[in-house]
Amino acid sequence: MPPRKTKENAGSPGRPATISDVARLAGVSVGTASKALNGRGSLREETRRRVRSAADELGFQPNTAALTLNSGRTYTVGMITTDTIGRFSIPLMTGAEDALGAGRMSVFLCDARDDPIREQYYLRTLLSRRVDGIIVTGRRTQARAPIGVDLPVPVVYAFISSTDPDDCSVVPDEAGGAHKAVDHLLALGRRRIAHVTGPEHHHSAAVRASAAVQRLAASGLDLVGAPLFGEWSEAWGRQATGILLGAAEEFDAVFCGSDQIARGVADALRAAGRRVPDDVALVGFDNWDVMALACQPPLTSIDMELEGLGRTAADLLLAAINGEPAPGRHVSPCRLVLRESTAVPVRPVSTRVEQL
Amino acid sequence: MPPRKTKENAGSPGRPATISDVARLAGVSVGTASKALNGRGSLREETRRRVRSAADELGFQPNTAALTLNSGRTYTVGMITTDTIGRFSIPLMTGAEDALGAGRMSVFLCDARDDPIREQYYLRTLLSRRVDGIIVTGRRTQARAPIGVDLPVPVVYAFISSTDPDDCSVVPDEAGGAHKAVDHLLALGRRRIAHVTGPEHHHSAAVRASAAVQRLAASGLDLVGAPLFGEWSEAWGRQATGILLGAAEEFDAVFCGSDQIARGVADALRAAGRRVPDDVALVGFDNWDVMALACQPPLTSIDMELEGLGRTAADLLLAAINGEPAPGRHVSPCRLVLRESTAVPVRPVSTRVEQL
DNA sequence: GAAAACTAGGAAACCGGTTGCCTTGAGAAC
DNA sequence: GTTCTCAAGGCAACCGGTTTCCTAGTTTTC
Secondary structure, three states: OOOOOOHHHOOOOOOOOOHHHHHHHHOOOHHHHHHHHHOOOOOOHHHHHHHHHHHHHHOOOOOHHHHHHHHOOOOEEEEEEOOOOOOOHHHHHHHHHHHHHHOOOEEEEEEOOOOHHHHHHHHHHHHHOOOOEEEEEOOOOOEEOOOOOOOOOOEEEEOOEEOOOOOEEEEEOHHHHHHHHHHHHHHOOOOOEEEEEOOOOOHHHHHHHHHHHHHHHHOOOOOOOOOEEOOOOHHHHHHHHHHHHHOOOOOOEEEEOOHHHHHHHHHHHHHOOOOOOOOOEEEEEOOOHHHHHHOOOOOEEEEOOHHHHHHHHHHHHHHHHOOOOOOEEEEEOOEEEOOHHHOOOOOHHHHHHHHO | OOOOOOHHHOOOOOOOOOHHHHHHHHOOOHHHHHHHHHOOOOOOHHHHHHHHHHHHHHOOOOOHHHHHHHHOOOOEEEEEEOOOOOOOHHHHHHHHHHHHHHOOOEEEEEEOOOOHHHHHHHHHHHHHOOOOEEEEEOOOOOEEOOOOOOOOOOEEEEOOEEOOOOOEEEEEOHHHHHHHHHHHHHHOOOOOEEEEEOOOOOHHHHHHHHHHHHHHHHOOOOOOOOOEEOOOOHHHHHHHHHHHHHOOOOOOEEEEOOHHHHHHHHHHHHHOOOOOOOOOEEEEEOOOHHHHHHOOOOOEEEEOOHHHHHHHHHHHHHHHHOOOOOOEEEEEOOEEEOOHHHOOOOOHHHHHHHHO
């Protein structure tokens, strides 16, 4: 049985067809073939048709390397994840890829795994491949040193930001997200709000905590106790709940620094006989579906809209590539996602009386 | 303040240095410069040094497009995720990138999002870019139609497999994993094992369930009830536990089709007053750290070793690129990861008596 | 019927490297 | 002193396209 021939490889099965093959088949010169396929030059319509059908027959696809060589553009961007590819990087990448794919650009993926040497290696690789631009991303929102100085291509930092204020960074408004969480709890009538979050030295934990404290202060309120800094785990959420329950002060809401922590809190509250949201309302952060939906009850959470962030980053990169850079930090808002963990407002009237 | 000059752009800040720039600076011809940098030809050592230092000074990095054009190789592979990039794709990508990076190859990432049109679009893009090979992956292990016929470059399917047995696929041994889970429970003395898993039409659910049934049969045992097919969620795990508890038959172990299901089972068992593992031992599948570690108690699980799978796929692809294809399905073993949900063997003696 | 104008398409340079072949000059052999 | 040999490095073709410039042939115009 002879090998099936498809349009993809109708010519020689081994190497892909070149424009010379097309020109020969159509009986024209290479230059003419090029013009015919790109709608340039002045050619008879019949000639164009002949060339086009020859190209179809051979499954001709122009060699991108050749195009790159004389246009100087690769229609390729590099994406360097400074940490490991993870839960946060995925939606970022998806969003970026979305925006770039629409502009027919491809994405080179590089996972630097928190290793500065790998990072520089990848940077060199990308520059050697003459990418049109680079997106730098990571697992943490904390600002980092620029990946390079005076690079020949534009760079956009997404999620993570650069310490150089002249670099272009796109970051989620974590403080704004914390404000929304607190505002929501206040609107529900809760006044005794506790905060459980990740490690104090972690940028996101610090930002979210201080934003929460500040927002409460603006309403003349204090957090119940100090923010409980720990780790980003369910176990810590459970443990912290024990601390809260053991303390003298009562609380009617917990704002958590992550959905995982919130879930630990929910489990521990239930085990202690407290009802969510009736006795204690609960708000998480990240809106990680797997956690927020499986939580009992499903978790109200703050969504950083990472996919949109990735798209924005890609759009800014495309703009910079086209000569319209937009330097500086671009802050993009978070969104409050309502679910049952805050669904039932508790005795709003009596709460208001309590306040008076 | 003049712009800082770094090695990266010591020449003209705009366009990167070419080999002509290097040759001019070193006072030699372009060909000679090339030979000097690549250790070819016969040149005086002093000349080589001069060229090399000129290249250093200009931060010269050869233009990959030019290299591609005359070597025919791009040192690039495409990676098409047929589904969305997700939890399973990440370790696969990491592993693949690891193996490829060692061979100085870069990875083009394409997310086809379960859309056949996007898939074919990406395939064309990759072929037009003359990638040296393609890795196809996805969220499900079920075999899928080949992504293309008689493609000019080698293709390896990872995790997912191709329906064409002549294609090269690397898949986890899910049946073997289920065997390990059952064997482990049997070794602990459990004899009344139930199975809760995902949708019946889902390949992984079907394979794992029938492997479990078969392994029990080999020991002369039956599953407690029929496999409970549902969905891949904690909620289903909880619901299924209700069904098990309501049934007449007792059970002392549950093998779950995923860690999420297992976690739901664990929560529901605890709520019903059954102790894990004392009363009921629990084994999950996937070894998803976030679920398995946060579970109370931490979950024994089957790890498909996806990162290794990705590495293997990449290695097979590299071999195929180098002219040594290894067609067929390559099955790679799963690993049992022990944690507390099966830690305590229950009265092995009495169980044995019971069996007699 | 001859000059002008226009059209269709070919030839060749170019992008940035690599490589085979050829030239040049110096030292060795006679 | 002349020829031979060999080392060092320049020249040019080539990879696969695009684009500019030019030529040949046809049509228009007077």
